[in-house]
């Protein structure tokens with residue numbers, strides 16, 4: 001299923017430079033298991049996408065392709081105008097900011113918060129130089145402030161709450177000034193207050209016209225930050241629907257995606273869903 005818009009309308013010769021992500025007939029298989037099945041998707045510069053689907057739907061696999069962390073088994077993936085498989089993934093990665101639970105658990109516990117953020121600019125986990133450039137530390141300080149983490153710069157990562165850790169990881173993902181920000185279940189494991197705090201910060205980021213294009217993976221419609229514009233619904237590796245959030249988040253689409261009869265509501269720019 002194609003995304004509506006000029007790129008899709010002229011899909012014969014797509015201008016890949018305007019597209020942040022483009023997937024054409026993308027399939028990922030591991031042995032007999034099909035993780036993604038013929039996915040077509042495009043993300044434009046000013047768009048903020050939510051990828052929604054149940055556990056095991058293939059969301060993380062989709063995000064890892066967009067993060068240039070893996071190759072498809074079949075089909076073509078372009079990220080930031082580069083074709084995966086034709087470009088050294090190592091060159092592409094600094095242009096992409098990624099947060100995931102997998103990254104969070106790889107941060108050394110005794111790492112100081114400012115180093116967790118600043119080391120992203122050097123593509124490493126864990127401090128490896130005695131000194132970082134002043135410009136980099138300034139940038140890290142500014143990002144920590146932006147995420148409400150001023151005053152935490154000298155704290156050890158292991159002493160932070162789950163919500164504070166998530167905010168540090170997002171600051172880290174933004175450190176390289178990426179052209180694409182990928183967030184894999186950023187609100188997982190947070191309590192209600194922590195979730196709401198994160199949703200409003202992600203909303204501020206989404207509404208900032210200077211912020212990068214972003215893709216946020218979740219399985220809860222309640223976690224969609226206002227300012228996110230598009231949605232892609234995944235079930236068993238297949239796209240159920242993709243397009244503008246309000247067009248895509250229908251009772252029928254959510255029911256098909258999650259396999260239970262769901263009703264979705266929108267109130268004050270937030271979504272909620274419950275069993276019908």
Ligand SMILES: Nc1ncnc2c1ncn2[C@@H]1O[C@H](COP(=O)(O)OP(=O)(O)O)[C@@H](O)[C@H]1O
Pocket residue numbers: 030033034035053054055056057058059060061062
């Ligand atoms: N290396 C692998 N080999 C076989 N199956 C895998 C592998 N990696 C992931 N899977 C399976 O692929 C499906 C999709 O995984 P994933 O993309 O992580 O889903 P999601 O993030 O939506 O929960 C899951 O059922 C998972 O168990």
Ligand SMILES: [Mg+2]
Pocket residue numbers: 059060061
């Ligand atoms: Mg996942």
